[in-house]
Amino acid sequence: MAVAARRKFRREGEERRRQDLIEATLDCVAENGLQGATVRAIALRAGVTAGLIRHYFPGKEELLQAAYATTMGRMTELAKTALATVEEGPRQRLAAFVAASLVPPVIDVRTFSIWASFIGRAGSDPALGMAHRAGYLGFRDEVEALVAEVLADAGRQASAGELRRHAIAINAIIDGLWVEGCLAGDMFANGELAEIGIGSVEAMLGLRLRQGDVS
């Protein structure tokens, strides 16, 4: 009688397994929302059995939190990278920042699905709400600092209130274009969203960000 053969397995490093589980979780969420992120579906995707999840996380809830924190971290990291790679003047840096936020890999359905799935519960889940707020404010402060540099570079002076308003508005247009780009990327030509984003920021600040660009 063939005794049911036990499944072969390999022991992976702790950090590696954690990461795999988180990635599998994000895949599940992206495809079928939080509903689709069941321990069994996650385990299947990670190539392990369901029980293992509880060896690395106290429970499913903690795994989801870790997964959300991971995506948040990735998004802000991408934005900061875009900032760090441009060494030219403030205007080019702001333009690069806006543009980077409006092309892949920041524009991405998968990321958007995950973001929406989690953020939908930010209203009722205080922890999620705080996490979003922190991320948003961090992003906005970045924008505000950038705007301040740009205006200073142009020899203009802005009050704290003006700076704040500019940061809010610029942040909003990036967010709005990001959402649309993620949801209906095929409706826009390559680079069109970045173009519109930069153009809008220029209009709002009343100065050009791209030097050689005559249009």
Place this chain on the structure above:
Amino acid sequence: MAVAARRKFRREGEERRRQDLIEATLDCVAENGLQGATVRAIALRAGVTAGLIRHYFPGKEELLQAAYATTMGRMTELAKTALATVEEGPRQRLAAFVAASLVPPVIDVRTFSIWASFIGRAGSDPALGMAHRAGYLGFRDEVEALVAEVLADAGRQASAGELRRHAIAINAIIDGLWVEGCLAGDMFANGELAEIGIGSVEAMLGLRLRQGDVS
């Protein structure tokens, strides 16, 4: 021996019950996401028993679709109402449109939670994706028509491409401010978002929308 007394009930009209069930569904989704929208939770909130749901809808899926359609309809209806109530010139109408989108009841956590919960699955669920696209394009067309009127009123002429870009950008800033307002309304003063929105649109179009407003 007290035989378990059967629950008293009233027969409501068909349309009334449908609407109640949809409303209960939206409440559940708003509070706990799609996960929270179980037939039992919905029924409890609607004041009926779970089985009744299947008397009015083929299944839970159809109830969710109906609920989503309802919110979509409400949002576009609110926008159109804002448009219809202003009879003055094109500029005032555009300003009113923007402002109406950035104050309650359009700015509302509950609506946002519902929107996010559903839209998160637009990437994988074709029906949802199409529904969003239709709604978005409808909204954008409205904006585009409005912008065309405004520019004409200002004696300016714009190519189709310019109009399209303006519509996309204005739509984006409304969306972006809407998201932030819903998620963190307490961070903004009353009317601040509307103010920022209108100001941004003015900057993008290069003309003022509010006549008497000297700031």
Place this chain on the structure above:
DNA sequence: GCAATATTTATACACTTGCATAACAACGTC
């Protein structure tokens, strides 16, 4: 090779899920 360890699998359990069905009672009609 061999034992010790703890990662991983397998199984079980209590609970929830959506749905099917049958019993019931509220309402309109005569």
Place this chain on the structure above:
DNA sequence: GACGTTGTTATGCAAGTGTATAAATATTGC
């Protein structure tokens, strides 16, 4: 007031849920 219609409740079921626990095996150090 009796009566049939059907909106509504109650109950049951199979599948799926997260978690707890024990058994098994891959890996490490000797």
